[in-house]
Amino acid sequence: MVESMFRPLGWSPLGLSKSLAVVVIMAALITGGCATRPDPREDPEAYAEYVEINDPLEPFNRAVFEFNRAFDTMLLKPLAIFYRDILPPPLTRGINNTLNNLRSPVIFFNDLLQGRPDRAGTTLARFMINSTLGVGGVHDAATNLGWERHEADFGQTLAVWGLGEGPFLMLPILGPSNPRDAVGLGVDSAVLDPLGFINIAVSDPDTAIKVFNYARTGTYAVDRRSQVIDALDDLERTSLDFYAALRSAVRQSRRSFIEEGRQAPVSPTPLAP
Amino acid sequence: MRFPHVVVATVFAAFSLVSLALPSSAMASTLAAGAQEFIQSIADETVGVLQDDALQIEDRTQKLGSLFNRHFAVEDIARFVLGRHWRSASEAERSNYVDLFRDFIVFGYAQRFGDFAGEQLRVRGASPVDESTAIVNSEIVRSRQQGNIRVDWRVVETNGTFQIHDVVVEGVSMAQTQRSDFAATIRQRGSVAGLNQALQQKVNQLREQLGIRS
Numbered sequence: 001m002v003e004s005m006f007r008p009l010g011w012s013p014l015g016l017s018k019s020l021a022v023v024v025i026m027a028a029l030i031t032g033g034c035a036t037r038p039d040p041r042e043d044p045e046a047y048a049e050y051v052e053i054n055d056p057l058e059p060f061n062r063a064v065f066e067f068n069r070a071f072d073t074m075l076l077k078p079l080a081i082f083y084r085d086i087l088p089p090p091l092t093r094g095i096n097n098t099l100n101n102l103r104s105p106v107i108f109f110n111d112l113l114q115g116r117p118d119r120a121g122t123t124l125a126r127f128m129i130n131s132t133l134g135v136g137g138v139h140d141a142a143t144n145l146g147w148e149r150h151e152a153d154f155g156q157t158l159a160v161w162g163l164g165e166g167p168f169l170m171l172p173i174l175g176p177s178n179p180r181d182a183v184g185l186g187v188d189s190a191v192l193d194p195l196g197f198i199n200i201a202v203s204d205p206d207t208a209i210k211v212f213n214y215a216r217t218g219t220y221a222v223d224r225r226s227q228v229i230d231a232l233d234d235l236e237r238t239s240l241d242f243y244a245a246l247r248s249a250v251r252q253s254r255r256s257f258i259e260e261g262r263q264a265p266v267s268p269t270p271l272a273p
Numbered sequence: 274m275r276f277p278h279v280v281v282a283t284v285f286a287a288f289s290l291v292s293l294a295l296p297s298s299a300m301a302s303t304l305a306a307g308a309q310e311f312i313q314s315i316a317d318e319t320v321g322v323l324q325d326d327a328l329q330i331e332d333r334t335q336k337l338g339s340l341f342n343r344h345f346a347v348e349d350i351a352r353f354v355l356g357r358h359w360r361s362a363s364e365a366e367r368s369n370y371v372d373l374f375r376d377f378i379v380f381g382y383a384q385r386f387g388d389f390a391g392e393q394l395r396v397r398g399a400s401p402v403d404e405s406t407a408i409v410n411s412e413i414v415r416s417r418q419q420g421n422i423r424v425d426w427r428v429v430e431t432n433g434t435f436q437i438h439d440v441v442v443e444g445v446s447m448a449q450t451q452r453s454d455f456a457a458t459i460r461q462r463g464s465v466a467g468l469n470q471a472l473q474q475k476v477n478q479l480r481e482q483l484g485i486r487s
Contacts, residue, residue: 045357049456143417237479238381239450240471244457248450256444 054167055247061170065243071173072225080225092223094138099220100149101130101137102195109192110152114160114261122147152261154192155184159258168247176250305399308407308428311435315344316394316411331485338379346429346436347375353438354451355465362465370465373472380479382447394424405430406438 037056038046055061083092104127111120126142126149134141143149158180159165166179174185189196199205199213232246239245322328322336341347351374352359362370393414401407406429412421427439439448459468 049357053453053456235450237482238377239454240468240475241454241457241461245450245454248453249445252445252449253443259444 053247056167057169061168062243064170064172065246067172068170068175076221076225077229079222080229083222084226084229092226095219096223097130097134097140098137099216099223100140101127101134102216103193104130105194106154106188106192107150107152110154110157110188113154113157114152116261119150119152122150123152150260151257153181153184154187155181156258156261158184160261165251165254168251176246181254302401304405304430305401305407305409307430308409308426308435309396309399311344311428312399312409312411312426312437313396315340315437316396330483334380334483334485341379341382342375344435344437345378346438347371347378349429349436349438350378350448351375353448354455356452356456358456358459358465358468366465366469369469370472373469373476376476377472377479380476380483380485395421399428402427 038050040047104123108120108123108127111117111123126147129142129145129147130137130140133139140149155177163180165181169177169179169182171177171182174182177185190200191197195209195213195216198209235245235249236242318340319337322333322340325333328336348371351371354374355362355370359367394411395414396409396411399407399409406427409426409428411424411426413424414421423443425441426437427441428435429438430436439446441447455468458471459465462468462471
């Protein structure tokens with residue numbers, strides 16, 4: 001399963017969950033008195049559009065977006081281009097596989113929480129195969145054996161449980177999101193991810209763990225960004241208002257990802273005769 | 274021997290009933306099959322244009338552009354993308370907008386569309402939405418590591434001719450995204466005339482990037 005082209009950057013903010021909480025609170029504080037709400041009786045269509053866009057924090061979000069773009073231009077994108085175009089493909093493939101393998105527990109728990117034992121089984125099988133046969137996850141042996149990878153996260157789980165996304169939210173560095181998925185990101189990185197959990201739960205974690213987590217978070221960010229270089233360039237090139245186009249594209253992409261989680265469990269198919 | 278009219282009429286009625294009842298499913302599957310064939314033929318045609326090494330960038334863009342114009346329902350898409358603002362726009366603004374939208378889409382997407390269809394596009398199947406619309410499912414085949422990209426085409430049949438009304442890549446609809454984009458632009462610039470200005474700038478910019486003189 002391909003990583004969705006416009007999926008928010010949403011890498012695991014290991015060790016960043018405190019700042020995340022600050023951002024969410026900040027956003028909540030600024031909520032009042034932004035983007036004017038049209039009167040539903042006077043102009044029902046304008047009102048419908050307002051509801052659909054669902055971005056009461058737009059001025060704040062746009063400011064954060066500008067900050068993110070500066071950060072992206074100066075640091076993240078150059079690193080992503082270096083990673084994609086300069087580093088030898090076998091190396092980046094190994095890195096990508098390792099990062100994916102490290103994410104397995106998060107995917108596994110979310111599969112279970114979504115009531116998808118079939119998908120959880122696949123994730124578990126992949127983790128066992130790749131951690132052993134794949135030499136600690138460097139090699140994705142499971143895909144070659146027919147166990148295809150899928151993603152899952154806690155924002156998706158909350159959606160499957162019936163929680164709405166809430167208003168659009170542009171998170172600093174982390175990119176386009178919404179309150180539900182921002183909470184999901186925090187839960188994924190601090191609770192469902194064993195390494196992240198150790199980092200948070202232990203009062204004085206080992207320096208090695210800390211360093212490892214920072215390195216992993218940074219690499220994850222670059223790896224994810226490298227996968228959407230063309231898609232984002234394309235969207236920017238073919239849009240008049242990049243922010244508005246991105247907001248729409250990310251939402252649609254996210255909805256389609258959530259649909260994937262909502263689908264009924266697939267009963268194991270008998271082997272073809 | 275002559276059949277009484279009643280018999281003829283009954284037989285005729287029975288046949289029409291059969292042909293009417295046979296149908297919705299048979300007709301729908303004909304529609305879906307036709308739509309699927311249509312997308313496949315476009316993919317083949319595009320690969321032909323892209324593999325023609327003799328073509329200069331201008332000719333290639335022009336060929337892709339004409340392919341695009343023929344197979345995409347540009348006017349219908351333009352109208353959908355403008356949404357509620359279509360009604361408030363004047364006749365002149367509308368026609369100006371549709372012309373600009375056509376250029377915008379050709380210069381902005383012809384290249385990408387070429388990239389899409391030029392890679393290995395595997396048409397997987399199609400399903401009818403209503404009596405004239407079908408969704409054709411396809412995917413761009415990439416390496417196992419990269420994973421395939423899901424591309425769905427919204428195809429509408431009018432008088433036996435198929436046209437594309439939307440392209441949905443990994444769940445992201447081109448028309449829907451543009452609709453949001455344009456609505457935001459109209460909100461900022463205050464009018465459809467303002468949107469047309471922005472479109473004109475964009476078209477010039479895209480033309481320049483492609484190295485095409487206007």
